[in-house]
Every structure is written in C-alpha cells, then in structure tokens.
Amino acid sequence: MNSISVRALLVRGMLAGLVAGAFALVVAYFLGESRVDAAIALEESHAHDHGGGEELVSRTMQSTGGLATGVLVFGVAVGGIAALVFCYALGRMGRFGPRATAALIAGAALLTVYIVPFLKYPANPPAVGDPDTIGRRTALFFLMVALSVLLAVGAVILGRRLAPRLGNWNATVAGAAGYVLVTGIAYAFLPSFDEVGKDFPATLLWEFRLATLAVQITLWTVFGLVFGHLTERLLVPRPARGAAAGGRANRPAGVAG
Incomplete structure (x- = not known):
C-alpha cells in the first residue's frame, strides 16, 4: 500500500473517529451525565460533613465543553490509530474486503482495548474509590x-x-x-x-458502568460502519462496487438472483 493510500486512509479514519465521537458524545451526555450528577451529589454531601474543597472547574463546563472535547479528541485519536492498523491488516486477514476488515478491527478494538480491561477494572463514578x-x-x-x-x-x-x-x-x-x-x-x-462504600447505591453504580460501556460500544460500532463505508469507496473501484447491482439489474425477468 503506497504512502498516498495510507495518508488517505488515515484522514478517513480520523474523520470516522470524529463522527463516532459525536454519536458517543450524545450517548455519554444523555445516559452518563445524570449518573455522574447523582454520584457528585452523594460526594458533596459527604464533603460538607467532612469539609470539602472548592470546585476548580464548574460542573456545567465539565458536562458540556469538557465532555465534548474529551470524547471528540479521543474519537479522532483512536480513529487514526485504527486506520493505521487497517492499513497493515487489509489483505492479511483472509479474503475480507475493506468493510469487513474495518468491522473486524472495530470489534477487536472494543474487546481488547475496553471490554477486557473493563471486566477487571470497571469504571467508577465520583465518590467511589x-x-x-x-x-x-x-x-x-x-x-x-x-x-x-x-x-x-x-x-x-x-x-x-x-x-x-x-x-x-x-x-x-x-x-x-x-x-x-x-x-x-x-x-x-x-x-x-x-x-465501593456500603452506603453507595448499587443501582447507581451499575447504571454508571453500563453507561460507560454503552459509550464505547456506540463509538466503535459507528466507527466500524463509517470507516468501512469510506474505505470501500476509496479502495474498491466504482465499476466493481456496482458490478453486482448492475449485473442483477441487467438480468432477464424470471432469472433467479
């Protein structure tokens, strides 16, 4: 694979990571932030009892600008890394085309980079740990x-x-x-x-952990779909992409597909 193709795939990987990050951001905001707020409320109640410190960054900034920056930058970064892995893996994983290779890489990344470490060291909300x-x-x-x-x-x-x-x-x-x-x-x-303290609600803990898992599943699923589409358009010539559809359309009526 020449340097031009690698550069083009890297750009597409980062773009797909940005799109995936945007979807993950929506999931993180609507599923995760309410759980974080509930955990912070518990933490603050204990801090008032024991004398808490002053907040350096407002919660509003954390849940909007800070969350968006973190998720989107993470999406672009992992998208670029996954694109480089794709460059090496394409053609070395059997007879898989670009879409299937992108899907396999996204699934493997979700499993190895997040799910396996998550099962050993799951994410904890504020006030836990x-x-x-x-x-x-x-x-x-x-x-x-x-x-x-x-x-x-x-x-x-x-x-x-x-x-x-x-x-x-x-x-x-x-x-x-x-x-x-x-x-x-x-x-x-x-x-x-x-x-995990005995007074911390078990339901809130697991809802937070499931929300973080949903964010990662969304990120890698969207990345695999978008990156697979972009790489297919880049690497597979247009006549080849349309050959199956064109051949099917030109068949006489009554010929089985």
Missing part, C-alpha cells in the same frame, strides 16, 4: 489495556502459524483459547480493588 489509590488504579488499568492488546496480537500470530497444520477454524479457536487463558491468568495475578 480511595483518592490515595487512584494513581495505582489508573496505572493498572492501562497495564491491563497493554496486556490485552499484546495478547490479542500474540493470539493472531499463533493462529496464523497453526493454520497450515490445523486449518483456519481450529487455528482460530486455538488462538482465542490461548488469549482467554493468559488473560485469565493476568486477572488472577493482578491486584483487585473493592473500594
């Missing part, structure tokens, strides 16, 4: 992300090496099983944190 451990918890979460991505790459390499001997299906199953096994070992050995 010890402030003294936030640095350690953040570091461990990103360590889990790195491990998940590296293990996924290793599973793909293992599957490709086993394919000539076991066949594609068995090799894929073996690679996936290896990924699950080593991830489970990482889950067992990495430290866990149980810092």
Whole structure:
C-alpha cells in the first residue's frame, strides 16, 4: 500500500473517529451525565460533613465543553490509530474486503482495548474509590489495556502459524483459547480493588458502568460502519462496487438472483 493510500486512509479514519465521537458524545451526555450528577451529589454531601474543597472547574463546563472535547479528541485519536492498523491488516486477514476488515478491527478494538480491561477494572463514578489509590488504579488499568492488546496480537500470530497444520477454524479457536487463558491468568495475578462504600447505591453504580460501556460500544460500532463505508469507496473501484447491482439489474425477468 503506497504512502498516498495510507495518508488517505488515515484522514478517513480520523474523520470516522470524529463522527463516532459525536454519536458517543450524545450517548455519554444523555445516559452518563445524570449518573455522574447523582454520584457528585452523594460526594458533596459527604464533603460538607467532612469539609470539602472548592470546585476548580464548574460542573456545567465539565458536562458540556469538557465532555465534548474529551470524547471528540479521543474519537479522532483512536480513529487514526485504527486506520493505521487497517492499513497493515487489509489483505492479511483472509479474503475480507475493506468493510469487513474495518468491522473486524472495530470489534477487536472494543474487546481488547475496553471490554477486557473493563471486566477487571470497571469504571467508577465520583465518590467511589480511595483518592490515595487512584494513581495505582489508573496505572493498572492501562497495564491491563497493554496486556490485552499484546495478547490479542500474540493470539493472531499463533493462529496464523497453526493454520497450515490445523486449518483456519481450529487455528482460530486455538488462538482465542490461548488469549482467554493468559488473560485469565493476568486477572488472577493482578491486584483487585473493592473500594465501593456500603452506603453507595448499587443501582447507581451499575447504571454508571453500563453507561460507560454503552459509550464505547456506540463509538466503535459507528466507527466500524463509517470507516468501512469510506474505505470501500476509496479502495474498491466504482465499476466493481456496482458490478453486482448492475449485473442483477441487467438480468432477464424470471432469472433467479
């Protein structure tokens, strides 16, 4: 793939990430912000009891401009990274076209970058967690992300090496099983944190966590669909895209499709 194509795909990946970020922003605002407000209200009630600090950034700014900036910048960044991964993966994942490759990359990113680390270190709303451990918890979460991505790459390499001997299906199953096994070992050995107070509503906690999960699912689903469409238009010649439809339209009446 030449440099012009890589640059064009990178631009399209960032554009798709921006669109996906806009959809994720809507989900985050309508599903997540009310839960954040409820958690902040609980936090402030305890802060008044124990003497809380002054707010540096207004809640209004956090829930509008701050949220929009964070989600949109994140969408553009991961869109660009996913586009570079797409450049390498296209043609190396079997007979998948641009749309299918984009969908597979988006699904793999959702699984490895968010869902697997989320299951070990789920997101917590304000008022949950010890402030003294936030640095350690953040570091461990990103360590889990790195491990998940590296293990996924290793599973793909293992599957490709086993394919000539076991066949594609068995090799894929073996690679996936290896990924699950080593991830489970990482889950067992990495430290866990149980810092949810007994007075924090369990329903609010899970609604917040499900909202964060919905944001990521929306982001990667929209990215996969938009980026797949853009790459199809870029990489597949127009006559090839319309060949199936044109051939179907030119068939005599009564010929089965």
